[in-house]
Amino acid sequence: MATRxxxxxxxxxxxxxxxxxxxxxxxxPARPAATPRGVTRSAPAVRGAxxxxxxxxxxxxxxxxxxxxxxxxxxxxxxxxxxxxxRLDDVAHAAWSNxxxxxxxxxxxxRNVLLEQLSADFLAELPDIEDASKELADELQQLxxxxxxxxxxxxxxxxxxxxxxxxx
Amino acid sequence: xxxxxxxxxxxxALGGCASVAVERAKDLSSAGIQYAQATAKVIDVASDAAVxxxxxxxxxxxxxxxxxxxxxxQRAIQLEQIDTQxxxxxxxxxxxKRSVLAVEAYFKALQELANGSQAEATGNAVKAVADRVNGLxxxxxxxxxxxxxxxxxxxxxxxxxxVVAAQVHGAKVAKAxxxxxxxxxxxxxxxxxxxxxxxxxxxxxxxxxxxQFYLTKVKNPxxxxxxxxxxxxxxxxxxxxxxxxQTDAAVSSAQVAAxxxxxxxxxxxxxxxxxxxxxxxxxxTDDLLEAVSxxxxxxxxx
Numbered sequence: 001m002a003t004r005x006x007x008x009x010x011x012x013x014x015x016x017x018x019x020x021x022x023x024x025x026x027x028x029p030a031r032p033a034a035t036p037r038g039v040t041r042s043a044p045a046v047r048g049a050x051x052x053x054x055x056x057x058x059x060x061x062x063x064x065x066x067x068x069x070x071x072x073x074x075x076x077x078x079x080x081x082x083x084x085x086x087r088l089d090d091v092a093h094a095a096w097s098n099x100x101x102x103x104x105x106x107x108x109x110x111r112n113v114l115l116e117q118l119s120a121d122f123l124a125e126l127p128d129i130e131d132a133s134k135e136l137a138d139e140l141q142q143l144x145x146x147x148x149x150x151x152x153x154x155x156x157x158x159x160x161x162x163x164x165x166x167x168x
Numbered sequence: 169x170x171x172x173x174x175x176x177x178x179x180x181a182l183g184g185c186a187s188v189a190v191e192r193a194k195d196l197s198s199a200g201i202q203y204a205q206a207t208a209k210v211i212d213v214a215s216d217a218a219v220x221x222x223x224x225x226x227x228x229x230x231x232x233x234x235x236x237x238x239x240x241x242q243r244a245i246q247l248e249q250i251d252t253q254x255x256x257x258x259x260x261x262x263x264x265k266r267s268v269l270a271v272e273a274y275f276k277a278l279q280e281l282a283n284g285s286q287a288e289a290t291g292n293a294v295k296a297v298a299d300r301v302n303g304l305x306x307x308x309x310x311x312x313x314x315x316x317x318x319x320x321x322x323x324x325x326x327x328x329x330x331v332v333a334a335q336v337h338g339a340k341v342a343k344a345x346x347x348x349x350x351x352x353x354x355x356x357x358x359x360x361x362x363x364x365x366x367x368x369x370x371x372x373x374x375x376x377x378x379x380q381f382y383l384t385k386v387k388n389p390x391x392x393x394x395x396x397x398x399x400x401x402x403x404x405x406x407x408x409x410x411x412x413x414q415t416d417a418a419v420s421s422a423q424v425a426a427x428x429x430x431x432x433x434x435x436x437x438x439x440x441x442x443x444x445x446x447x448x449x450x451x452x453t454d455d456l457l458e459a460v461s462x463x464x465x466x467x468x469x470x
Contacts, residue, residue, distance in 0.1 A: 063361070067368070074372050081228055082379055084388060090232060097229040101246060104225055108253035111218065114365055115260035122267035122358050128351045129270050135347075136277035139340050140284045146333075147286045150293035157300035164307035 063117060070110040077103040186338020193282035193341045200275030200352075207268045207359050207366075214366030215261040217373035219254050224376055264362050271355045274348075281344065285337045291330030298322040382406045 080100050088096055231239060299322060302315040317325070385402040389395055 067365070071368065074368075074375075077225070078375055078379055081225065081376065082383060084383060084391075085228070086388075093232060097231065100225060100229045101250075104222055105250060105253065108218075108222065108250065108257065111365075111369065112253060112256050112260060115257065115264065118358065118361055118365065119260050119263045119267070122264060122355075122362075125351070125355055125358065126267060126270055129274050129355055132344075132348045132351050133270075133274045133277040136274070136281045136344055139344060140277075140281045143284060143286045143333075143337060143340065146336075147289045147293050150290065150297060154293060154296035154300050157297065157304050161300065161304040161307040164304065 059117075063114060066110055066114055070107060070114065073103055073107050073110065077107065186335045186342070189338045189342035189345060190282050190285070193278055193345060196345070197275045197279035197282055201272055201279065203356075203359065204268050204272030204275060207363055208265050208272070210363060210366045210370070211261050211265045211268065214369040215258050218257050218261075218369045221369070221373040221376050222250060222254060224373075224380065228380065261366075268359060268362065271352075271359060274352065274355075278344065278348075282341055285334055287330045287334040287337065290333035291326045294329035295322060295326035298325050378406060378409050382410075 077100060080096065080103070083096060085093055085096065231243070235243075298317050302317055302322070305314075305316045381402070386399065386406050389399050
């Protein structure tokens with residue numbers, strides 16, 4: 001019955017993961033250190049009550065400002081792109097083209113900063129998410145194992161009964 | 169049989185809401201899988217949209233011929249700069265997609281656990297043990313022994329084991345939901361931010377396309393007086409998109425999934441019970457009481 005491969009978890013691995021999480025968090029100043037899973041697991045979800053939550057809100061506000069700036073630059077670029085280039089003389093055309101290029105560069109740079117920050121935040125959470133997935137698989141395995149044990153007991157009892165019959 | 173009653177009563181006390189937890193986990197996991205898959209699709213679309221918007225801009229702003237050697241050298245540097253940025257963009261979107269797929273893997277594992285009740289199998293296994301106990305007793309008594317358990321007792325024990333196994337399963341699921349709530353809550357918040365940023369890029373690309381459509385198919389022909397039936401159709405298309413806003417199928421689907429996800433998640437965290445969940449909870453208790461009652465009856469009949 002139990003065909004799933006049981007996930008073996010070593011304490012050392014978890015500790016190493018936590019260290020990695022902390023290191024990632026240090027590299028990304030905009031994000032606070034991820035709350036260790038061991039701490040959060042025993043407590044219900046408490047939102048907005050920790051110092052880390054305040055830092056998270058501040059990082060979120062910073063990201064929101066960058067995002068708003070990116071949207072403004074995109075809107076400015078859209079307005080420039082609505083100008084018909086055929087109505088511009090050569091000098092104006094070159095200036096217009098250059099402005100749009102610089103805006104593109106700024107938009108791309110801002111997008112990358114935003115994605116980089118978000119990516120770092122997500123990567124810091126990944127060990128916890130992966131641990132949680134493994135624990136779920138382990139729990140399912142334990143349920144299946146319990147049935148296997150009961151079936152094994154039934155098998156042993158059957159063998160004993162047969163031996164007893166033979167001895168008799 | 170006292171032990172069985174104790175176990176059953178303990179199960180009532182501890183796991184009265186086993187089915188609720190399992191049903192919630194099923195709801196949550198299917199919504200979570202759908203949400204993650206929709207977000208992954210949006211990421212793919214956004215990655216292409218970011219590149220397309222930039223390329224379209226390059227096409228519109230192309231230099232007027234003749235292009236001098238100096239201009240060409242300058243343009244080579246510019247292309248390299250912007251290509252480097254976009255390579256990074258594609259790579260970052262791919263990283264985010266991998267993270268979102270890890271969240272999907274969590275919800276798939278939760279779904280497997282929620283669907284992985286061993287109640288039936290446990291009931292059958294316990295019944296087999298009870299039957300073998302009788303067989304063993306008979307063998308030890310050299311065929312003259314009275315069965316230790318009547319067939320009614322065997323069935324009752326198996327029934328109780330099944331219910332208890334369901335409770336154990338429900339308790340495991342409930343514990344997992346509570347344990348993982350903060351982790352998955354944070355992951356979902358991050359996923360929402362991914363969706364926002366990706367949505368920005370998709371909308372930006374659509375806006376640019378629509379504006380260019382307006383310029384080439386509506387405004388310029390109008391200024392030149394080159395308007396006909398096609399122009400009227402094009403104008404209507406442009407105005408409709410401008411008035412109603414651009415909707416992309418991938419973004420819409422992700423937004424619907426996000427909403428569903430938030431509803432289920434809020435219910436999990438607030439501990440609210442719906443009517444359906446309440447009935448499920450009551451059925452659990454009924455099943456347990458029925459199993460205990462069957463066991464009592466079986467004991468009386470012995």
